[in-house]
Amino acid sequence: xxxxxxxxxxxxxxxxxxxxxxxxxxxxxxxxxxxxxxxxxxxxxxxxxxxxxxxxxxxxxxxxxxxxxxxxxxxxxxxxxxxxxxxxxxxxxxxxxxxxxxxxxxxxxxxxxxxxxxxxxxxxxxxxxxxxxxxxxxxxxxxxxxxxxxxxxxxxxxxxxxxxxxxxxxxxxxxxxxxxxxxxxxxxxxxxxxxxxxxxxxxxxxxxxxxxxxxxxxxxxxxxxxxxxxxxxxxxxxxxxxxxxxxxxxxxxxxxxxxxxxxxxxxxxxxxxxxxxxxxxxxxxxxxxxxxxxxxx
Numbered sequence: 001x002x003x004x005x006x007x008x009x010x011x012x013x014x015x016x017x018x019x020x021x022x023x024x025x026x027x028x029x030x031x032x033x034x035x036x037x038x039x040x041x042x043x044x045x046x047x048x049x050x051x052x053x054x055x056x057x058x059x060x061x062x063x064x065x066x067x068x069x070x071x072x073x074x075x076x077x078x079x080x081x082x083x084x085x086x087x088x089x090x091x092x093x094x095x096x097x098x099x100x101x102x103x104x105x106x107x108x109x110x111x112x113x114x115x116x117x118x119x120x121x122x123x124x125x126x127x128x129x130x131x132x133x134x135x136x137x138x139x140x141x142x143x144x145x146x147x148x149x150x151x152x153x154x155x156x157x158x159x160x161x162x163x164x165x166x167x168x169x170x171x172x173x174x175x176x177x178x179x180x181x182x183x184x185x186x187x188x189x190x191x192x193x194x195x196x197x198x199x200x201x202x203x204x205x206x207x208x209x210x211x212x213x214x215x216x217x218x219x220x221x222x223x224x225x226x227x228x229x230x231x232x233x234x235x236x237x238x239x240x241x242x243x244x245x246x247x248x249x250x251x252x253x254x255x256x257x258x259x260x261x262x263x264x265x266x267x268x269x270x271x272x273x274x275x276x277x278x279x280x281x282x283x284x285x286x287x288x289x290x291x292x293x294x295x296x297x
Contacts, residue, residue, distance in 0.1 A: 032103035053080030059100025081132035132181035149222040151177040156229035209239040
């Protein structure tokens with residue numbers, strides 16, 4: 001790709017055109033080095049010096065962290081803006097997802113750009129720094145692991161009054177846990193007891209039970225107190241059953257009435273939830289079976 005085609009590509013397809021004028025992009029293009037790369041080629045490698053960035057002119061690339069694809073960039077986008085950060089080495093691979101044409105911009109190209117037009121070069125640098133900071137914040141968010149173990153409070157509509165009475169009686173005990181519940185339950189809880197939720201989910205029929213089930217699988221639930229209405233039909237009955245099943249799979253205390261709820265509170269506050277439990281042989285057998293499937297594949 002010659003300079004004229006490269007300049008036209010930046011002016012008409014690049015996301016840079018939202019920030020820079022055609023004249024600025026034309027000058028910037030003079031400092032880029034276009035090249036063709038084959039599908040599967042590592043354009044920038046993990047552990048290499050973060051001394052250049054690339055612009056995708058045609059095709060696409062994928063950002064890989066080990067076996068996990070964390071981003072995909074297509075024509076018009078760019079990658080490697082850590083060139084202008086304090087990150088010395090790359091923490092991911094950039095691989096061509098198909099036969100592509102890219103343009104490289106190295107630290108040496110930038111230094112030449114500075115010599116030719118310092119004001120414009122610094123404008124590009126600040127732009128890439130801000131984009132890099134935003135992307136880094138997103139990556140950190142993706143890597144965030146919540147280490148808290150919540151006590152889940154759930155009640156069907158006809159049972160919410162009973163749950164509030166239970167919470168009033170045991171407010172001092174409940175205050176010692178990070179609590180999770182639906183927004184409705186959380187509002188009632190605050191009005192009745194002054195207790196605040198640490199985290200909230202949608203109502204049960206809208207996926208709240210499934211959300212708590214997900215937290216059970218990530219070991220973020222220490223106990224579930226679920227006042228179920230035993231005399232009414234529920235449209236999300238399957239979700240309720242699934243929640244109870246996951247509690248059995250991961251051996252999570254699951255109480256469905258005031259007496260079992262009180263027993264759970266006393267059990268957890270006594271520190272017994274941290275003690276080794278009877279081995280879950282069913283889960284162990286299932287895990288071994290899944291590992292064999294992976295090994296066979």
